Amino acid sequence: xxxxxxxxxxxxxxxxxxxxxxxxxxxxxxxxxxxxxxxxxxxxxxxxxxxxxxxxxxxxxxxxxxxxxxxxxxxxxxxxxxxxxxxxxxxxxxxxxxxxxxxxxxxxxxxxxxxxxxxxxxxxxxxxxxxxxxxxxxxxxxxxxxxxxxxxxxxxxxxxxxxxxxxxxxxxxxxxxxxxxxxxxxxxxxxxxxxxxxxxxxxxxxxxxxxxxxxxxxxxxxxxxxxxxxxxxxxxxxxxxxxxxxxxxxxxxxxxxxxxxxxxxxxxxxxx
DNA sequence: AGGCAGGTTCTTA
DNA sequence: TAAGAACCTGCC
Numbered sequence: 498x499x500x501x502x503x504x505x506x507x508x509x510x511x512x513x514x515x516x517x518x519x520x521x522x523x524x525x526x527x528x529x530x531x532x533x534x535x536x537x538x539x540x541x542x543x544x545x546x547x548x549x550x551x552x553x554x555x556x557x558x559x560x561x562x563x564x565x566x567x568x569x570x571x572x573x574x575x576x577x578x579x580x581x582x583x584x585x586x587x588x589x590x591x592x593x594x595x596x597x598x599x600x601x602x603x604x605x606x607x608x609x610x611x612x613x614x615x616x617x618x619x620x621x622x623x624x625x626x627x628x629x630x631x632x633x634x635x636x637x638x639x640x641x642x643x644x645x646x647x648x649x650x651x652x653x654x655x656x657x658x659x660x661x662x663x664x665x666x667x668x669x670x671x672x673x674x675x676x677x678x679x680x681x682x683x684x685x686x687x688x689x690x691x692x693x694x695x696x697x698x699x700x701x702x703x704x705x706x707x708x709x710x711x712x713x714x715x716x717x718x719x720x721x722x723x724x725x726x727x728x729x730x731x732x733x734x735x736x737x738x739x740x741x742x743x744x745x746x747x748x749x750x751x752x753x754x755x756x757x758x759x760x761x762x763x764x765x766x767x768x769x
Numbered sequence: 770a771g772g773c774a775g776g777t778t779c780t781t782a
Numbered sequence: 783t784a785a786g787a788a789c790c791t792g793c794c
Binding site for chain 2: 515608611612613614615616618619667668671705706707708709710711714727728729730731732761765
């Protein structure tokens with residue numbers, strides 16, 4: 498179905514923003530996989546986009562997934578060019594990025610895998626994991642199969658040999674344990690939605706293989722709490738070099754996570 | 770060939 | 783409590 502989107506919306510930038518790992522350019526548009534769903538999105542002219550699904554599915558799932566109820570343009574307006582020129586430049590450069598509303602389990606596993614890996618390596622691992630334990634849900638325009646993200650049960654059923662075959666390295670035991678804990682009910686990601694930020698962080702940090710950085714990614718991308726501010730090597734370099742006096746967290750609350758995305762995207766492209 | 774990649778855990782003092 | 787080492791794997 499075709500829909501007009503007047504707010505910030507740039508598929509290429511979202512695909513490259515590092516928040517999602519199954520969002521890829523392919524012939525004729527962008528292949529977007531989320532949980533057990535898949536859609537092909539094409540950019541048309543005049544702010545119009547063609548989503549390869551019917552209206553019911555768009556309204557029921559993709560509108561929410563792309564967070565179309567939030568104005569990222571308004572969020573960008575919080576940035577004062579004179580007061581914070583670097584962030585202003587970063588936001589102009591990253592204009593079009595949105596924070597997707599992704600599944601907490603998929604994000605948790607994805608960011609556990611992400612540690613000490615570059616983005617292509619993360620994607621490769623996740624793709625192998627989906628092919629191994631997910632179900633085929635679609636084909637992209639090049640005829641390549643798209644698989645759902647594995648359920649906790651399917652992941653927990655994998656042997657360690659199968660897991661390490663997905664190039665997880667030492668993270669294989671983290672993924673295994675997380676899946677087991679979810680299946681056993683000791684970890685209830687749904688129930689954690691009702692926790693406040695601090696309590697949620699505390700629970701996440703109890704997970705094997707989850708430290709502060711991965712927990713913040715989960716809070717921002719898995720729970721869509723837009724104030725979470727993950728600090729990775731790129732962001733730390735930016736904070737050190739560009740904000741020796743400190744970043745203006747108070748100014749940007751409760752949207753620091755959105756600002757983090759602009760900084761991350763900008764710094765990575767600038768090759769800082 | 771050795772170092773490093775969107776960190777975290779384990780060990781040691 | 784806080785540094786420092788170790789950790790899988792792939793890629794430059």
